[in-house]
Amino acid sequence: MTKPILWIAPGACSLAPHILIREAGIDFETILINVKPGFPEEYRHMNPKGRVPILQIGDITITEVPAIMTAISQMVPGKHLLGKTNLEIVRTYEWCNWLSGTVHAQAFGGVRRTYRFSDDPETYESIRAKGRKTVEESFEYIEERLQGTHAVGDSFTAVDGFLLVFYRWGNQLEFDMRAKYPKFTSLVEEGLERDSVKAAFREEGIEFWV
Ligand SMILES: N[C@@H](CCC(=O)N[C@@H](CS)C(=O)NCC(=O)O)C(=O)O
Structure with a gap:
């Protein structure tokens, strides 16, 4: 599997998928950016909505915390990160x-x-x-x-x-x-x-x- 890349900002909502991807035990990379003054324009091509988190898996880009957490959970189905039943x-x-x-x-x-x-x-x-x-x-x-x-x-x-x-x-x-x-x-x-x-x-x- 291509190594996923998670775009995050310190202490932002992206902390939730960041915790989850570590809980999943997946090998991943992070790109840490500062969004306090606003989402940096140079990265807007990554998410035209101008927000972190962003999950990049090869040429697939996923945005929105619940969607990203679903994608992470699907990578390790045995860990039931969205629940068991x-x-x-x-x-x-x-x-x-x-x-x-x-x-x-x-x-x-x-x-x-x-x-x-x-x-x-x-x-x-x-x-x-x-x-x-x-x-x-x-x-x-x-x-x-x-x-x-x-x-x-x-x-x-x-x-x-x-x-x-x-x-x-x-x-x-x-x-x-x-x-x-x-x-x-x-x-x-x-x-x-x-x-x-x-x-x-x-x-x-x-x-x-x-
Ligand atoms: N609905 C989005 C919200 C993401 C969001 O608001 N992220 C904030 C950080 S907590 C952000 O990137 N803000 C940059 C800005 O408002 O310019 C999601 O669930 O991913």
């Missing part, structure tokens, strides 16, 4: 679509990429406030929904790594994550013990408790 796989997609569309794009997008929602800077403060409220409601939903140290089934899936990204971003927004969300915290603490997570953090040069 049909229902678990369905639950994984249920989580990933919501995390990607609502929690990431809508809630955190409103707080951190406010300009995507309006061209009028006068509206930014209220968009940011609404985004922050949606983040909080999302964290409450996650806390209520979790039943164990894994979001789906009884072992690590793509969802656990994706949740870890948002927990970390919650710390950055100075939510009192540990006090308010104990179940979410234990899921993340289990994740932080994993070699895949430790190695991904090392490579991206990021800390967890920011």
Whole structure:
């Protein structure tokens, strides 16, 4: 198999597939870019939508976190990284679509990429406030929904790594994550013990408790 190349940015949503590809034990390469000031124009040919993550496998290019995590999981079917049963796989997609569309794009997008929602800077403060409220409601939903140290089934899936990204971003927004969300915290603490997570953090040069 051609060695996959994963395009990532430190601490971005691309951390979720980065953790997963390490969990899969696949031989891969990373290209680390900075998207904080915006996606670099010189790489736009790789993803005309101007976003990481991007997964390159030979001449195939895959974008969007849930699609990339599906592709990674398909490379190692025996590891069941999307879940073991049909229902678990369905639950994984249920989580990933919501995390990607609502929690990431809508809630955190409103707080951190406010300009995507309006061209009028006068509206930014209220968009940011609404985004922050949606983040909080999302964290409450996650806390209520979790039943164990894994979001789906009884072992690590793509969802656990994706949740870890948002927990970390919650710390950055100075939510009192540990006090308010104990179940979410234990899921993340289990994740932080994993070699895949430790190695991904090392490579991206990021800390967890920011
Ligand atoms: N829906 C996309 C969202 C990807 C995304 O928003 N990536 C951010 C990093 S977390 C990015 O590349 N931002 C660059 C920019 O907004 O210019 C996915 O799931 O992959």
